[in-house]
Amino acid sequence: MSLKKNDPEIYNLIQKERKRQAETLDLIASENYSSKEVMEALGSILTNKYAENYPGKRYYGGCEVVDELEEVAKERVREAFALPLDWHVNVQPYSGSPANLEVYNALLEPGDTVMSLDLASGGHLTHGSPVNFTGKTYKFVHYGLSPKTGKLDYMEILKLADKVNPKLILCGYTAYSREVDFKKFREIADKVKAIAMADISHIAGLIVGGAHQSPIPFFDVVTSTVHKTLRGPRAAIIMSKDKYASAIDKSVFPGMQGGPHENAIAAIAVTMKEAKTVAFRKYAEQVVKNCKTLARALQDFGFKIVSGGTDNHLMIVDLTNKNITGLEARKLLESAGIVTSQSPIPQDPRKPWDPSGVRLGSAALTSRGMKEKEMSKVASWMAAVIADHDVAGKVRDEIKRFTKNFPAPGL
Numbered sequence: 001m002s003l004k005k006n007d008p009e010i011y012n013l014i015q016k017e018r019k020r021q022a023e024t025l026d027l028i029a030s031e032n033y034s035s036k037e038v039m040e041a042l043g044s045i046l047t048n049k050y051a052e053n054y055p056g057k058r059y060y061g062g063c064e065v066v067d068e069l070e071e072v073a074k075e076r077v078r079e080a081f082a083l084p085l086d087w088h089v090n091v092q093p094y095s096g097s098p099a100n101l102e103v104y105n106a107l108l109e110p111g112d113t114v115m116s117l118d119l120a121s122g123g124h125l126t127h128g129s130p131v132n133f134t135g136k137t138y139k140f141v142h143y144g145l146s147p148k149t150g151k152l153d154y155m156e157i158l159k160l161a162d163k164v165n166p167k168l169i170l171c172g173y174t175a176y177s178r179e180v181d182f183k184k185f186r187e188i189a190d191k192v193k194a195i196a197m198a199d200i201s202h203i204a205g206l207i208v209g210g211a212h213q214s215p216i217p218f219f220d221v222v223t224s225t226v227h228k229t230l231r232g233p234r235a236a237i238i239m240s241k242d243k244y245a246s247a248i249d250k251s252v253f254p255g256m257q258g259g260p261h262e263n264a265i266a267a268i269a270v271t272m273k274e275a276k277t278v279a280f281r282k283y284a285e286q287v288v289k290n291c292k293t294l295a296r297a298l299q300d301f302g303f304k305i306v307s308g309g310t311d312n313h314l315m316i317v318d319l320t321n322k323n324i325t326g327l328e329a330r331k332l333l334e335s336a337g338i339v340t341s342q343s344p345i346p347q348d349p350r351k352p353w354d355p356s357g358v359r360l361g362s363a364a365l366t367s368r369g370m371k372e373k374e375m376s377k378v379a380s381w382m383a384a385v386i387a388d389h390d391v392a393g394k395v396r397d398e399i400k401r402f403t404k405n406f407p408a409p410g411l
């Protein structure tokens with residue numbers, strides 16, 4: 001209550017954002033609603049504590065409690081991901097981007113060759129985009145998606161690996177809607193003796209919830225954010241085989257970070273406990289069911305879905321047959337209360353700022369308790385607005401009423 005009294009400007013902005021989150025349909029594939037419990041840990045007195053370095057060897061006094069806390073968080077990550085005994089966990093990365101930089105910094109020299117999916121096909125900025133530090137520092141060679149199927153083509157990836165001989169092969173995506181065959185990646189990495197790294201930022205919740213296979217039996221290093229399908233705080237984790245543990249720990253601290261955010265680490269621990277429940281398994285399953293339903297319903301309205309559908313929590317809608325660009329569609333849908341992000345389609349002829357598609361995800365809506373029936377409704381609203389821009393206002397009112405029946409966790 002003291003924020004309301006002592007800093008009403010910020011208090012009111014938070015209230016305004018709370019209302020926006022409650023009254024709109026969040027179809028942004030990387031977003032979710034975290035629980036009250038996660039936020040309680042995140043907004044706790046743990047934010048006061050400095051604890052540079054790792055439990056048992058801190059540079060500051062008074063770390064006995066946060067030492068215990070960090071060990072609990074690590075143990076819970078282990079359990080949630082069923083890590084083998086010879087794997088190590090680091091829970092200190094501030095977010096997904098630093099986690100990736102920290103792995104590269106630990107395992108590569110500047111100029112080393114890395115293979116990853118390019119940004120336009122669904123890779124992340126930190127996977128060697130030319131505008132990103134990673135693209136300027138390492139020699140990224142990008143594999144693409146098959147122009148025919150819109151899916152990963154493992155034969156092509158193997159051919160490219162044979163040709164460029166990468167030190168590290170990165171598998172993990174921001175906008176790829178199909179199940180990833182991690183075993184095939186391992187085989188490719190073995191053939192060229194590369195380190196196999198997975199970035200499961202998007203699908204981590206599906207993996208923990210049993211709705212997507214895990215890379216851990218096959219890979220060497222795995223990074224992940226905690227705030228997407230996992231529904232945790234804005235933070236990240238690095239899991240690796242023990243042989244890389246010391247290099248990775250040193251790269252996180254003192255290599256690239258200072259004091260860890262112990263409040264975020266507490267919230268990671270809370271998230272991992274929630275993710276191990278039966279309710280979360282059901283959630284992960286429902287996320288995928290909802291996404292498939294939404295994709296099919298949109299296809300029935302004549303929308304093209306990249307790769308023809310989805311196996312996970314997201315899809316890319318190719319708008320080239322709808323006479324509207326990705327940016328225009330995003331803005332139009334937003335005016336109707338449907339919040340999405342613009343997205344390139346594979347081999348997009350348009351520029352990244354105004355590409356040919358939008359990306360949609362089902363994770364946040366599923367957290368509000370929406371099921372298949374509601375997904376069909378969402379598809380029909382989207383189709384109506386794109387077909388006739390003038391109905392946006394009417395749809396906006398309907399969605400305001402509709403969202404009242406699906407309160408979001410944590411709001």
Ligand SMILES: *Cc1c(COP(=O)(O)O)cnc(C)c1O
Nearest residue numbers: 095096097124172173174199201
């Ligand atoms: C979201 C994402 C990241 C980056 O996470 P931030 O927390 O936004 O820095 C990294 N890799 C992938 C694949 C992602 O989807």
